[in-house]
Amino acid sequence: MDIRFENAGVDYGVRTALFPLSLTLRERRIGVIGLNGSGKTTFARLINGLIKPTTGRISVDGLDTVGDAAKVLGRVGYIFQSPQNQIILPIVRDDIAFGLKARGYDKAQIETAVDSILDRFGVGHLGSRRAHELSGGELQMAALCSVLVTGPDILILDEPTNQLDLKNRSLVQNTMATLPENVIVISHDLPLLEDFDRVLLFDQGRLVADAPATEAIARYKEMAS
Numbered sequence: 001m002d003i004r005f006e007n008a009g010v011d012y013g014v015r016t017a018l019f020p021l022s023l024t025l026r027e028r029r030i031g032v033i034g035l036n037g038s039g040k041t042t043f044a045r046l047i048n049g050l051i052k053p054t055t056g057r058i059s060v061d062g063l064d065t066v067g068d069a070a071k072v073l074g075r076v077g078y079i080f081q082s083p084q085n086q087i088i089l090p091i092v093r094d095d096i097a098f099g100l101k102a103r104g105y106d107k108a109q110i111e112t113a114v115d116s117i118l119d120r121f122g123v124g125h126l127g128s129r130r131a132h133e134l135s136g137g138e139l140q141m142a143a144l145c146s147v148l149v150t151g152p153d154i155l156i157l158d159e160p161t162n163q164l165d166l167k168n169r170s171l172v173q174n175t176m177a178t179l180p181e182n183v184i185v186i187s188h189d190l191p192l193l194e195d196f197d198r199v200l201l202f203d204q205g206r207l208v209a210d211a212p213a214t215e216a217i218a219r220y221k222e223m224a225s
């Protein structure tokens with residue numbers, strides 16, 4: 001993985017959500033922390049092209065997030081903070097299958113892949129459920145399945161544990177530790193990021209620490225106290 005920010009920033013009118021920054025991300029597990037409204041989601045959405053930079057550019061493995069937007073979207077999976085925005089089809093199983101259909105898988109391949117991802121997360125019982133009837137945590141697990149089934153190289157998770165019970169939180173934590181994909185996680189759940197390779201701390205739209213997890217988390221605690 002090679003994600004490059006070259007003097008990239010985002011303004012909304014007179015409000016700056018992210019001041020221009022330059023950095024290269026290559027680590028396998030990257031955490032993003034900071035107070036509410038500090039620019040974390042803006043930073044993460046720039047990576048898969050959901051938000052376009054007002055200044056500068058961002059590239060993912062050499063692909064420009066604006067010029068090569070479709071390719072970048074195929075390579076970077078994004079799990080939203082509110083999973084209800086993620087699941088678009090009424091039945092969970094159909095939603096998970098959706099991304100595979102778009103990629104040209106045949107029916108048998110789709111069935112196998114959907115069963116396998118549901119089994120991997122121990123949520124086979126959710127497959128036939130209606131998405132709008134699921135609890136927040138169940139929806140989050142379904143969203144994880146829908147994105148991971150398409151095999152992205154890079155996975156961005158925005159607050160992946162905020163609605164999970166202890167059991168599912170452990171499951172997500174263990175999954176992140178063993179996933180072959182590169183993972184970028186925005187979280188207020190600091191213990192989740194403790195053994196990450198690199199943690200970025202944002203404050204009022206500025207990157208104020210870029211360090212190993214222990215150091216960045218300590219700085220954040222100091223800042224927030």
Ligand SMILES: Nc1ncnc2c1ncn2[C@@H]1O[C@H](COP(=O)(O)OP(=O)(O)OP(=O)(O)O)[C@@H](O)[C@H]1O
Binds near residue numbers: 016037038041043
């Ligand atoms: N579409 C928008 N229009 C105007 N301002 C926006 C927009 N999106 C975000 N902002 C502002 O940009 C700033 C950064 O927002 P962002 O969502 O990146 O913060 P965050 O660190 O992810 O916050 P949280 O922890 O609360 O999710 C905030 O002040 C927010 O109000």
